[in-house]
Amino acid sequence: MGISRILIANRGEIALRIHRAAHEMGIETVAVHSTADADAMHVRLADHAVCIGPPAASESYLNHAAIISAAEITGADAIHPGYGFLSENAKFADIVEAHDIAWIGPKPEHIRTMGDKVQAKKTAGALGLPLVPGSDGAVSDFDEMKRVAKEIGYPVLAKAAAGGGGRGMKVIPSEDQLESLVKQAMNEAKSAFGDDTMYLEKYLGNPRHIEFQVFGDGRGNAIHLGERDCSLQRRHQKVFEEAPSPVITHEDRMRMGGIVADAMAAMEYRGAGTIEFLWENGEFYFIEMNTRLQVEHPVTEAITGLDLVREQIRIADGKDLSVKQEDIEFKGHAIECRINAEDPFTFAPSPGKIDYYHQAGGMHVRVDSGLYAGYTIPPYYDSMIAKLIVYGRTREGCLMRLRRALEEMVISGVKTSIPLHQELLKQPDVISGDYTIKWLEEWLAEREAGTE
Numbered sequence: 022m023g024i025s026r027i028l029i030a031n032r033g034e035i036a037l038r039i040h041r042a043a044h045e046m047g048i049e050t051v052a053v054h055s056t057a058d059a060d061a062m063h064v065r066l067a068d069h070a071v072c073i074g075p076p077a078a079s080e081s082y083l084n085h086a087a088i089i090s091a092a093e094i095t096g097a098d099a100i101h102p103g104y105g106f107l108s109e110n111a112k113f114a115d116i117v118e119a120h121d122i123a124w125i126g127p128k129p130e131h132i133r134t135m136g137d138k139v140q141a142k143k144t145a146g147a148l149g150l151p152l153v154p155g156s157d158g159a160v161s162d163f164d165e166m167k168r169v170a171k172e173i174g175y176p177v178l179a180k181a182a183a184g185g186g187g188r189g190m191k192v193i194p195s196e197d198q199l200e201s202l203v204k205q206a207m208n209e210a211k212s213a214f215g216d217d218t219m220y221l222e223k224y225l226g227n228p229r230h231i232e233f234q235v236f237g238d239g240r241g242n243a244i245h246l247g248e249r250d251c252s253l254q255r256r257h258q259k260v261f262e263e264a265p266s267p268v269i270t271h272e273d274r275m276r277m278g279g280i281v282a283d284a285m286a287a288m289e290y291r292g293a294g295t296i297e298f299l300w301e302n303g304e305f306y307f308i309e310m311n312t313r314l315q316v317e318h319p320v321t322e323a324i325t326g327l328d329l330v331r332e333q334i335r336i337a338d339g340k341d342l343s344v345k346q347e348d349i350e351f352k353g354h355a356i357e358c359r360i361n362a363e364d365p366f367t368f369a370p371s372p373g374k375i376d377y378y379h380q381a382g383g384m385h386v387r388v389d390s391g392l393y394a395g396y397t398i399p400p401y402y403d404s405m406i407a408k409l410i411v412y413g414r415t416r417e418g419c420l421m422r423l424r425r426a427l428e429e430m431v432i433s434g435v436k437t438s439i440p441l442h443q444e445l446l447k448q449p450d451v452i453s454g455d456y457t458i459k460w461l462e463e464w465l466a467e468r469e470a471g472t473e
């Protein structure tokens with residue numbers, strides 16, 4: 022025991038984030054990178070770097086054999102997968118553990134269970150989490166689907182068991198459209214995931230997306246770190262996240278948080294996890310669990326003062342959770358803006374060379390990014406290039422500071438989402454926290470139609 026060298030199987034800001042936590046713990050890092058990322062910041066800062074393949078992620082960041090070889094060559098004793106890429110790949114987690122390398126993530130069996138949404142819902146229901154009303158598991162027969170849909174009431178949502186990123190999902194307004202829409206969802210699921218197993222859920226009209234951060238030690242102890250509100254979304258992609266949620270009372274936080282922590286303890290869950298709920302009219306409805314660190318984890322760090330990556334590494338090293346539930350204090354308010362290299366309003370990707378970069382600073386301002394002047398953003402990967410995380414004692418103070426920080430931030434040479442965030446922060450609904458998962462797309466549509 023005793024992790025001393027972590028291989029970071031990721032790139033971009035999250036690779037840098039992991040490197041920083043490791044070095045603060047006195048642990049060495051190994052960066053793996055594609056040929057397109059040879060000049061990336063995390064590669065420059067890591068103690069060791071190994072090129073694992075060409076730009077295509079399938080041949081580099083998703084290449085099991087190349088990553089395991091890199092770990093063996095450099096003597097890494099742990100692998101942190103970050104988010105995306107291999108982070109929720111149970112088979113890869115199995116391989117890592119079979120090589121006697123610590124997997125900084127949940128037990129592979131839990132990744133597997135939660136990766137299948139039908140299984141995940143069954144497990145969550147059995148552990149006492151409130152579910153969205155829907156079919157009892159997978160349904161394949163159209164008559165059966167019609168019967169279930171009638172029972173839960175239209176509109177219903179057809180979802181793929183293997184789904185992710187909003188794919189393989191279709192809203193069904195009425196019975197006459199069920200067959201054709203489910204067939205479309207099945208085709209989408211088949212081509213995206215190679216699995217067209219479907220289930221049905223009540224389609225909630227106007228919910229918020231509220232998720233709870235949990236941690237387990239793998240031996241039956243678990244805690245929750247409160248919720249994040251990620252309702253500002255476009256095409257199911259989060260744009261802006263905050264903690265705490267403007268609508269959740271402390272009582273509800275501790276009640277629901279207690280339920281999720283108990284569920285994780287009962288599973289003997291290990292490491293970081295996020296339990297996602299839709300929230301409507303004061304009720305929580307479980308939709309899925311992510312068995313990894315989330316992009317938006319820093320807002321939780323800001324209001325709890327805990328380093329979640331450090332916690333993940335400790336747990337993978339067999340240590341206890343560093344805090345007890347009763348020691349966790351929720352203080353102040355934090356918001357994260359995701360900054361992408363794309364047109365702020367058409368969302369067309371805008372990779373290219375950064376000719377000038379100035380990072381926002383000052384009290385309670387954090388920027389997680391691998392950017393520097395002269396860096397060229399490769400076109401092959403996700404467009405997120407930076408996260409701006411701002412803390413304030415109150416939500417209002419946090420919003421003021423966020424406006425100030427966005428003003429200071431300069432990224433020139435490519436288009437970015439900074440102007441989108443600046444406009445969002447002028448909207449009364451955003452200022453008051455009165456938004457749902459539909460808000461952003463509706464606002465964008467109105468803005469485009471010029472009726473703003």
Ligand code: ADP
Pocket residue numbers: 153178184185186187188222223224225226228230254257297299308309458
């Ligand atoms: P994925 O894994 O594909 O991201 P999720 O189950 O997490 O799928 O759902 C993604 C998003 O789809 C949610 O954040 C929400 O915006 C919407 N959604 C999912 N289930 C429902 C539902 N039952 N009613 C309304 N919207 C839903």
